Amino acid sequence: MAKNSGRSRAPRGASSQAESKPLWRRILRGVFVWGGALALLGAIFLGTAVFFTMRELPDYSALKSSQNGQMIVVRARDGRELVSLGPSYGKWMPYDEIPAIMRDAIVSVEDRRFREHPGVDVIGLARAVYMSITTDSRAKATSTLTQQLARNIFLTNTRSWNRKAREMVLALALERKFTKDQILELYLNKVYFGGGAYGIDAASRKFFGHPATELSTAESAIIAGLVKAPSNYSPTADVEAAKGRGKVVLGLMAREGVISQAEADSVDFSDVQVAKEKGQNSVRYFTDWALPQLDMLLPENNEPIEVWTTLDPAMQDAATKSIDANVPKGAQGALVSLDKDGAVLAMVGGTDYVNSNYNRATSALRQPGSSWKLFVYLAALEAGYTPDDRVVDEPVTIQGWSPQNDGRNFAGQIDVRTAFAYSKNTVAAQLGNEVGFGTVASMAKRFGITTNINTKPAMVLGTSEVRVIDMTRAFAAVSAGGTSVEPYGITKVTTTSGELLYEHKSVQGQVLVPHYVAAGITDLLQTAVAIGTGRAAQIGRPVAGKTGTTSSNKDGWFLGFSSGITTGVWMGRDDAKRVAGLSGGHAPARAFSDYMKVAVAKRPVEQFDTELKLPEWQLEPDDEQMQGNPDDYYYTDENGNLVHPDGATPDQPPYGGVPNGQAPNGGVVPPDYGPQGAQAGPPPAAGNDFLDRATGREREDPGLRPGQGTGAYPGARPTPVPRVMPTPRPTPTRIPGTTQP
Structure with a gap:
């Protein structure tokens, strides 16, 4: 009994001694025990991982x-190697x-x-x-x-x-x-x-x-x-x-x-003497722009590849020479040239890639000057203007801003074509104010301008900064008949063994403006080169383009197209300081001309399509075709008054002798006419110009530049013209002080 009782008391004493230890000591002991155990397990795991990794490592020679x-061979459009x-x-x-x-x-x-x-x-x-x-x-x-x-x-x-x-x-x-x-x-x-x-x-x-x-x-x-x-x-x-x-x-x-x-x-x-790099030329501006796109075009790939590009070596050489030969001393130059489908044929991002690899063709943000008027006039044409519409070059103030023309003079009443050709700032300001500066900004965005655009009145003169490649893209869209163009530089990518990894797929562009708007702006651009500020850009075949010069001659631009090739040229200093004598109509236009003479040499001459096929709401009355017998037609003016057709007399009623005052289609002859239509009241409220339009009488337009079609305006078409003029469609408003065409 005594022995059993002694054994039972010993464990109880030990338990009570353990319970008497402070809590922090028990926690610390647990941390050491479990921490040591985890550390030991970690060391075993790490040692095992290192052991097996060491066994799998290649030997030193491997x-x-x-x-x-990754080695990349870049090839031109003809297959020759550009750079490795x-x-x-x-x-x-x-x-x-x-x-x-x-x-x-x-x-x-x-x-x-x-x-x-x-x-x-x-x-x-x-x-x-x-x-x-x-x-x-x-x-x-x-x-x-x-x-x-x-x-x-x-x-x-x-x-x-x-x-x-x-x-x-x-x-x-x-x-x-x-x-x-x-x-x-x-x-x-x-x-x-x-x-x-x-x-x-x-x-x-x-x-x-x-x-x-x-x-x-x-x-x-x-x-x-x-x-x-x-x-x-x-x-x-x-x-x-x-x-x-x-x-x-x-x-x-x-x-x-x-x-x-x-x-x-x-x-x-x-x-220390640094070695001059070899093989670095303007081609590298293009490769620096195109090759980063491989990250989006290809899956992850580390093997050697060959990249086939859109660059034309002869055009690239001509582009480089045209910039070097024309850029003012101390200034930089950039050029982008696009084919019809957006393929980049040439790209120059500066005058010396070795000294500066900054690509001014794709990265620099500069003010476009008057070349921005492309979007102003596109918006005006879409709103209803035509190249022959009359405008007034006169002093104007808009929201406290008073633009001045380059020569500080005013031409008075001129047509839209002339205002664009001579880059009249006052007219551009009035047009921008009429259609809305937000509308002009929206048009620029529609044509591919990716930078921020302000909507203050002075924006019509190109105060928003843009990229050369974006502006060139916009002009290329005009060349394409108002259809969007997406610049690209890579046609396909293969492995060195010939396996195809990527191939460019042509995608039809979106229609940005109706065809008649593209035809109208092409008419204006063609005139700017033929007789306007862009005369230095002529190359002996049809050219359409626009100059641009910013304040204090900080930037000079010329952008234009011919025979399916669109080219944009910019010149200026990187620090945006004044360049003496720089203007878009001089050095940039000459560089454009020098390059384009080479670029289009092997291409057929193409005439521009400037035929205005106006929308229904903008058509003149003589283009409103009617069904039925032409002899049953009659004429009304804007106020509903019947008028005489050309050569009509009281004995030849305008409505073809309708009986008892009945007009065709159930209409009623106005009370000013007798039973046989004889005029009993005052003469019709219509002049000769109105009658010419109402009867479809052909007229000559000395300012017209017909394209590939048969004529430029509806009034010149030799098609049968109905003699009934329905209620006129709404027409766009004009600048105050101008006259209707």
């Missing part, structure tokens, strides 16, 4: 032969042949604990996490050289925790399989230094024109500094930025004790 990047882009590899540099200063520079700037860590810099990672927690800022990347090598060879640059974890496992595996010297050799022969150069030998040859074995301290520092941001510090793009980055690298090397501060200070970067 890693040496692998290449990064993509990775450039120099000679493989064994570790012992790599200059020591180059090895030290890259380690100092990219991974100063490279020789100590196992592939992942735990200290650097902990510091980044600590800084993230204490400063509420995002942890900065702490990739070691080994991690960067793993990413460059096996992974992508996608930002995700999964990619980062795989990168760490691969780095640990690489460190287990290869020596530090082998890893550094792989890194320096494979890392990307910009400009398509992979490895230090390719970078040395590209930037300095000699092998990597001849790298100086300054050159090594510049190349080491490129890894962080190749595009920002490229010596060929910004040599001063590259040298500044090189000085930072030398400072880091001095801090790590690789070189002394005195040695760092003694390095003279002024001795």
